[in-house]
Amino acid sequence: MAPRANWKGFLRLSLVTCPVALYPATSDTEKVSFNQINRKTGHRIKYLKVDAETGDEVTSEDIVKGYKVDTDTYIEVTKDELDEIALDSTHTIEIDEFVPKADIDNRYLIRPYYLVPDGKVGHDAFAVIRETIRSMDKVAIGRVVLTNREHIIALEPLESGLMGTLLRYPYEVRSEKEYFDDIQDVKLTKDMLDLAKHIVEKKSGAFEPELFEDHYEAALIDLINKKRAGAPIATKAAPKTGGNVINLMDALKKSLASEKDAAPAAKETVKEAVKGKKPKKRAEGQREMLLPISGKGGKEAAAKPAPKEAAKKADKPVRAPARAKKAG
Numbered sequence: 001m002a003p004r005a006n007w008k009g010f011l012r013l014s015l016v017t018c019p020v021a022l023y024p025a026t027s028d029t030e031k032v033s034f035n036q037i038n039r040k041t042g043h044r045i046k047y048l049k050v051d052a053e054t055g056d057e058v059t060s061e062d063i064v065k066g067y068k069v070d071t072d073t074y075i076e077v078t079k080d081e082l083d084e085i086a087l088d089s090t091h092t093i094e095i096d097e098f099v100p101k102a103d104i105d106n107r108y109l110i111r112p113y114y115l116v117p118d119g120k121v122g123h124d125a126f127a128v129i130r131e132t133i134r135s136m137d138k139v140a141i142g143r144v145v146l147t148n149r150e151h152i153i154a155l156e157p158l159e160s161g162l163m164g165t166l167l168r169y170p171y172e173v174r175s176e177k178e179y180f181d182d183i184q185d186v187k188l189t190k191d192m193l194d195l196a197k198h199i200v201e202k203k204s205g206a207f208e209p210e211l212f213e214d215h216y217e218a219a220l221i222d223l224i225n226k227k228r229a230g231a232p233i234a235t236k237a238a239p240k241t242g243g244n245v246i247n248l249m250d251a252l253k254k255s256l257a258s259e260k261d262a263a264p265a266a267k268e269t270v271k272e273a274v275k276g277k278k279p280k281k282r283a284e285g286q287r288e289m290l291l292p293i294s295g296k297g298g299k300e301a302a303a304k305p306a307p308k309e310a311a312k313k314a315d316k317p318v319r320a321p322a323r324a325k326k327a328g
Helices: 079-084 123-136 190-203 215-229 248-259 262-276 299-303 308-315
Strands: 007-013 016-024 065-070 073-077 092-099 109-117 139-146 149-158 161-167
Touching (some): 092 123, 092 149, 123 139, 123 161
Antiparallel strands (some): 007 016, 092 139, 109 161
16 A cells, blocks of 8 residues: 655745655554453453543544643633634745754754655656755755644755655753753773773774664564464563673773674674565565464364465465554
């Protein structure tokens, strides 16, 4: 299934305008997720919207937005009133300014999106805007409305398209001073820094995200597969801690000795493993590593031989379809 756009509208630079679509650049749908179930019945838990005072269930048409001003006092705001204050950026990303990328504090970054031309028209205008941003070696700053709220978005060229990164407003970023004021100002010797630098050099390499491993996700998949197969679940012993560091110089020396050959060898092993495997399609995901369940409850299905076609399907990993977010 082709991905659905989170937003569709227009990208505008002065008088140059083109229709565009905005797609999320990241996804958590491949990760293992859990439902809450009733331990006694095995049924899924259902949540109801109820009146906090009466306990009565409330239908969707009777639910409105309210801003809390006191313990039991709310200012009701209707959908029509919210529509009245809708901004132009609801349907248009207006480029307001261009800034050097280095000027954007990482704390302001929220999440990335892909911006592409929408439809067959407007590709020329899109290319003009994209290549102008590329040639200036800057980032375009604009505004976009997602889930009824206006966001600042930073646009930069990415191959033939644009990557848009949502940015936080200043009131959303906490000052570091309230956290860093109590950090002591200590003096470090040159020997300590030299040893630390050697450790860093041993661990240095190129940024290769394809080598990242989600160990917890792999452990979850292994746990679920074992439980499906009825295998015993072994309990791990608590990991031993190294204790408090008494002598920093000794700790640095021991760290350097242990890092001499371990890191490069491990990385080369992972690289070889990655090279030997064909890259999976994005739609397959980690969740496909889970074993399938044949029939209801597994045990009943095992007693009855399944037809050939059904057996073939059961051999394939089953994956729940990802639900696309609705545009706000």
